[in-house]
Amino acid sequence: MKLVVLDTNVIVSALLKETGNPSKILDLVINNQIRLAYDNRIMGEYEEVLSRQELHISQSKSSAVIRFIELTGCYVEAESFSADGFPDQNDMPFVEVFITSNAQALVTGNFRHFLPLIDKGLLVVTPSQFIEKYFSNQ
Numbered sequence: 001m002k003l004v005v006l007d008t009n010v011i012v013s014a015l016l017k018e019t020g021n022p023s024k025i026l027d028l029v030i031n032n033q034i035r036l037a038y039d040n041r042i043m044g045e046y047e048e049v050l051s052r053q054e055l056h057i058s059q060s061k062s063s064a065v066i067r068f069i070e071l072t073g074c075y076v077e078a079e080s081f082s083a084d085g086f087p088d089q090n091d092m093p094f095v096e097v098f099i100t101s102n103a104q105a106l107v108t109g110n111f112r113h114f115l116p117l118i119d120k121g122l123l124v125v126t127p128s129q130f131i132e133k134y135f136s137n138q
Contacts, residue, residue, distance in 0.1 A: 002034045002134065003074055005042075005098040007091075007108035008049050010127055011065065015050065015057045021127035025107060028135065029069070036073040037101035041093035043070065076101045085116040098122070105130055 006025065013022035028034045038046075043066065049055075050062035078096035083089050091113050098106045098117070105123045107130045108114060114124040125133065 001032070002105070003037050003101060003103040004034050004130075005037050005094055005101070005103050005106045007094055007106070007110060008042075008045050009109040010107050011046060012049060012055065012057075013109065013127070015061060015065065016055065021131045022109075024131055024135070025127055026065070029072075032072065033135075036069050037076050037097050037103045038069060038073050039076050039078050039093060039097050041078075042097060045090075045093070074101060085119075086113065088113050105133075 006029075010022045010025060013020065014026035017023060025034070029036055046066055046069070047062075050057050050066070051059065076097045078093065078100045081092070081096050081099060083092050086092065086095065088110075091110075094106060094108075095114065095117065097103070099122075105125055106114060106117065107125055107127055109126060111124065111126055117124050
């Protein structure tokens with residue numbers, strides 16, 4: 001089973017629109033075809049963003065997704081890394097969990113936020129690239 005880090009924007013997109021690649025990725029998580037790596041900072045961001053009133057995501061749906069990730073995902077004690085070159089310091093938990101966990105991919109809609117990882121040869125992909133690379137036959 002692939003270990004993956006999902007940026008918050010992928011989960012938000014999956015919960016806002018039931019079709020599309022972010023939704024397919026969340027389905028893969030729920031069907032235990034991929035496993036998510038996370039730490040407390042990532043879960044805190046998921047909880048904070050998914051609870052925003054302007055997104056109109058039901059609390060029961062967001063709580064169920066968060067509980068499922070906590071139960072089936074891989075909790076990581078992430079190492080700290082330099083934020084040099086990263087445009088958004090708030091992305092560092094995702095960077096640190098991705099590197100520490102040796103996850104196969106970091107999936108994000110904000111590709112440019114993670115260019116230093118790409119420069120190091122690590123796999124940072126959009127949801128469509130992830131589906132194409134690993135699950136195009138489904």
